[in-house]
Amino acid sequence: MQFIDQAEIEVEAGDGGDGMVAFRREKYVPAGGPAGGNGGHGGSVVLVAVTRLQTLLDFRYARRFKASNGQRGGPKSMTGASGQDLTIEVPCGTMVYDAETGEVLGDLVSPGQTLKVAQGGKGGLGNKHFLSNRNRAPEHALPGLPGEHRTVRLELKLLAEVGIIGLPNAGKSTLISALSAARPKVADYPFTTLIPNLGVVRKPTGDGTVFADIPGLIAGAHLGAGLGHDFLRHIERTRLLLHLVDATVDDPVADYQTIQTELEAYGRGLANRPQILGLNKVDAIADTEAIADIAQQLHQLSQAPVFIISAVAGIGLDQLLQAVWQTLDAAGEPDEFIPQPFSSQLA
Structure with missing residues (x-):
């Protein structure tokens, strides 16, 4: 078995979905107002400590991880589906650093302990959100925000007494x-x-x-x-x-x-x-x-x-x-x- 105790990976959270511009077009509903839904949030990247892994060998072959994007908002005030969080398993005893700044992001010691290393982007607001007394028919919506993107250094320190x-x-x-x-x-x-x-x-x-x-x-x-x-x-x-x-x-x-x-x-x-x-x-x-x-x-x-x-x-x-x-x-x-x-x- 190869013992790999250091690895560098690239993690990218999902982008938020765009908000939608839509108006009610229903029978027997006169003067329908704005009905564009908000975009879904992007998925985040989360590390979780597990006992079944003893090395960082898996990260020698897989170095880039991306969570899924949020979906665009829909008509009838429907919010888009949020992206799924991406969970990455690491051995217990893994120290996590920001590769660019050297900042310690976390120390995963206990089994099941989690650390979010990339936050998913927020979904954009649909035009329904901008309804006001002054603007009864807003025709604009906001795009979703991009997900966090960073390079992370993993460093395994054995858990031995x-x-x-x-x-x-x-x-x-x-x-x-x-x-x-x-x-x-x-x-x-x-x-x-x-x-x-x-x-x-x-x-x-x-x-x-x-x-x-x-x-x-x-x-x-x-x-x-x-x-x-x-x-x-x-x-x-x-x-x-x-x-x-x-x-x-x-x-x-x-x-x-x-x-x-x-x-x-x-x-x-x-x-x-x-x-x-x-x-x-x-x-x-x-x-x-x-x-x-x-x-x-x-x-x-x-x-x-x-x-x-x-x-x-x-x-x-x-x-x-x-x-x-x-x-x-x-x-x-x-x-x-x-x-x-x-x-x-x-x-």
Whole structure:
């Protein structure tokens, strides 16, 4: 499946129908007055958020959308039929911008939430509307107004409570596959993951929490290096960042600092988002003292809880998840959440 998270579309509402000039021509009705009806309103273009879509792929092939026009007013004071509104389905989590001004038009988060992006034109007034004591037989009507026309930019931001971040090959995809039913591509080379992967992890209470594996963060990601510039936006909606650090590299602390620098450079409060660190791949290191020393350094540097884990071997995952649930439960009460010290146990 292709993951398309940005699209630009052209939307055009329907024009209003023209008003009509008509007079009564009925038998036994002398001196019939004006009877021209108003034109119908043009249809509007409306976006609606749905759960069955996960990407903006459909808008790669269909870029122009137009609602129907209103009909012209009729005789006998009949109003023309209004144009049908055009409804366009988008994934939940879609931000909508005016492409020309950059103005945020709306944020479609909840299923069924709607946003009108182009207003239909009003119908023109028929000559009956202009009847007055001074003008008993008006012979003019108004044309319908044109519908709104604009170019809209759609930007999808994944709706996930937990974002898994880290340098390539830190084990993000392996972790999400170990915790959920998601089966992303896993291999031992950089940028194995080219699209964000979503997985639902079950809580002990039975309900699920969405985890997102955010790929492609490297040094310079906020400037467009690697894949991170395209996917950093997906972290914005997360309530918690699960930061994986590869314990087998030469300098795990430097790796942590690289990602943290990118979060700070990207802005939008990402660097201040609650974090839990996972020192991953510890099953490949025999020196437990060295692992504990790295974890201690990370804890002192980040002031965040650090867990010694192995996504492949399943080491420390239960303790990690327990901390995730505690943090999410306390997210609305940050003063009451006190990070637990890192665990130096491998089992």
